[in-house]
Amino acid sequence: MPADPNTRDVRLRRSSRGTRVTAITVQVVFLLAMLGGQLQPMPDLPQVDRDLGPLAWVGMAALALAAVRSLFVGVYLSNEHIRVKSWFRTYTIPLDAGTRCRAVHYESWYVTRGSAYRSVQMLFLSWEADGGRRSRSFPATAVRRSRAIGQADVVNAYITAATSGMLPGVRDYARGAIWRSITADSRERLVLRDAQPARHRRSRVLG
Numbered sequence: 003m004p005a006d007p008n009t010r011d012v013r014l015r016r017s018s019r020g021t022r023v024t025a026i027t028v029q030v031v032f033l034l035a036m037l038g039g040q041l042q043p044m045p046d047l048p049q050v051d052r053d054l055g056p057l058a059w060v061g062m063a064a065l066a067l068a069a070v071r072s073l074f075v076g077v078y079l080s081n082e083h084i085r086v087k088s089w090f091r092t093y094t095i096p097l098d099a100g101t102r103c104r105a106v107h108y109e110s111w112y113v114t115r116g117s118a119y120r121s122v123q124m125l126f127l128s129w130e131a132d133g134g135r136r137s138r139s140f141p142a143t144a145v146r147r148s149r150a151i152g153q154a155d156v157v158n159a160y161i162t163a164a165t166s167g168m169l170p171g172v173r174d175y176a177r178g179a180i181w182r183s184i185t186a187d188s189r190e191r192l193v194l195r196d197a198q199p200a201r202h203r204r205s206r207v208l209g
Contacts, residue, residue, distance in 0.1 A: 015177035088142035123150035
């Protein structure tokens with residue numbers, strides 16, 4: 003008997019796309035630079051650097067693995083859970099009425115040194131577990147602001163449908179017709195919301 007397709011993890015369309023492209027580009031550039039240095043070392047390379055050659059190969063292997071892992075980074079939906087895959091861990095979040103998602107300003111100690119970026123945002127999820135409330139943000143989900151807000155809207159809509167007794171089409175929510183409808187509506191609402199302060203400023207000037 004074939005497996006139920008709804009139980010398979012389906013990656014949310016465009017989730018972490020910018021993060022994946024940036025990470026893979028940087029990793030491949032460093033990998034090629036290190037490979038070139040190993041295959042064609044400088045004639046006057048110090049002996050100490052030559053002795054560190056094996057460590058360079060280990061570093062290249064780690065970069066190659068990170069580049070492969072980057073292909074799978076993102077948010078995944080199924081009718082059993084929500085999964086967020088980053089480079090070092092995969093987080094499995096329960097699909098129940100207590101789970102909520104929102105977009106927050108991107109912040110990473112390794113990249114922004116604690117500063118928050120408004121134009122780049124990431125997903126923040128909160129859920130019930132072990133009798134308490136858990137929450138965390140996911141820097142691996144970083145995308146531009148409008149996409150992050152749209153993805154949060156899709157995740158929340160999916161949670162509502164799944165926990166209201168419906169059996170939502172996972173692929174439709176993750177990357178199909180429902181995804182297109184929700185993200186289009188989210189963009190329209192965001193444009194209207196961003197236009198309101200500008201209208202208020204013009205009204206004050208004219209007044």
